[in-house]
Amino acid sequence: MDDPKNARRSDSLDLAYNAALTKLDVATCEAMAVSQAIDVENSELHLGFSVQIFKKLCSHSVALICAVPRSRWVKSEFENWDFACAAGQSRAIIEGFLLFLYLSQTPSCNAEWTAKLLVLYVNDCTRRAKMMANVKAVDAAEDWMRQAEELKDRLKLNPWFLNLDGKTQKRCLAGDHLMISSRDEILELAGWEKAEFYAIWDLLSQYAHVLPMSFTRMEPDGRGSGAANEADADYLTATIAWCADTLHAATNRMTAGFPSTETVRQGLDSKFEPGPKENRP
Template sequence: MFELGIGDKKFKLAYKDYIRALNLAVKISRLGAGRNGCEDKVIWACILFTRLCVIGRSLKKLLDHDVSKEYKLDWDYSSAFSLTRNIMECYQTLFYLCFDDVSNEELKARKYLFNIHDYYSRRTFFSFVPEAIENNRENIEIEEFVINQLKGNSFFKTLSEQQQKNYLKGKNAFFISREEIEEKEGVSKDDFRFWYKFLSSNVHSYPMGFFRMIDGDRGTGVHSEVEEKNSAIALELATGYLIRGCLNMLIFFPDIKEKISPQEKQLLVL
């Protein structure tokens, strides 16, 4: 279970804990690479976990501050929030496609729905560049293929007629909400909504992102108590998702447990 008691750690400690989790995640990613003959969900896990680590390294670079230099430039918690939200969303996709304990037919349906969403997303994107679409007949065949894949799936057939109709439009990538994904691992929906909204409201240039910016001593690029505290929150949230990813990857690759140190096992409470 992932606890969301976030906001109490000082920046230095939050950063130190985050680096430990990130280093372990990168180690597990490398030890799990290059394995052939694995089932689809394991292959997807390796791809998405690698993405998780890459985003994590970007967050590390952004928040590598020496807090003793009070007015050092480049403090930007809102960008840290953006990367943290990316980590959050990447992990949720990773759990949804790979770690969730559902039937093989439902897993296939989830992948087929992703294919449909991908197809329509690309079609919409390339509609702005008509010359990029060379073979309309080929596109029609692809559309029919991805739709028929999902239509023929036994899990998909258990959904109501209205649900099936909506999913076939390609606007949804998931059968369940992000809140439901979090709930499957013991996170309350309200906790998740709070932190996701908190991250999002500071990422976008909407009122909550910049109103009272100067009064709040934030968003000017220099060190402040608000910048430091919010950066620590970003690190704490990101650390939790990295640890969740590590724990689930070790279920796929139990042999890796023998290749990590006692200190690393302690980090994961193994």
């Protein structure tokens, strides 16, 4: 005989997952509609640039909602309850939001905004150079390093950057970091509790990178198999709800910067494309 307690637990989890999925659906619909309604012409530089990051958040959210079970965004003959289907996209949304928050902050002056961009591009050029060197594309690697050095020279003349402490300047000039601010500083800006963030971040990383936690507890017809099970459903419910809240916060920030886009936020009735048939303009 089935245990009534287990049945109640299953029903409760089922309701929680469905609610989280609807929450993600609403957040994705509104974010997509807002992203397509934004007119960056004559916008402040930091807002216009941040739109690019916001659009990437939208793309990852679409990929996420297309991957999780019971989504109306896709037609499928089965439900895949393996948490791995959501880990990579969820990690990208959370990571991307921190960068979005950092770049969309109103700078104190033009020199600060320029310094932020230069540090970002130094990191980009440095990474591209390493990638080209790894595939033996020597000329391309040297060209990217030349560009990185030119950007560093500009940074060394930036008055706002020169007022930073020496350790921060050295870290930025090394090209290993995307942001001038540390991740912990951006977490504080986001209002995310540090220990909770790193716990979730580590969990997502385990499944995104196929580390031991993702496979040592697998069970036949259960955890990690793709079959419906409480462990994966728990992880999926909590993660997609957090991603929905994160995307919602990013959308709020965009509509604050571009007030005319507020009217396109119509929940599940928001209009955009590509997307589900009922959401097309």
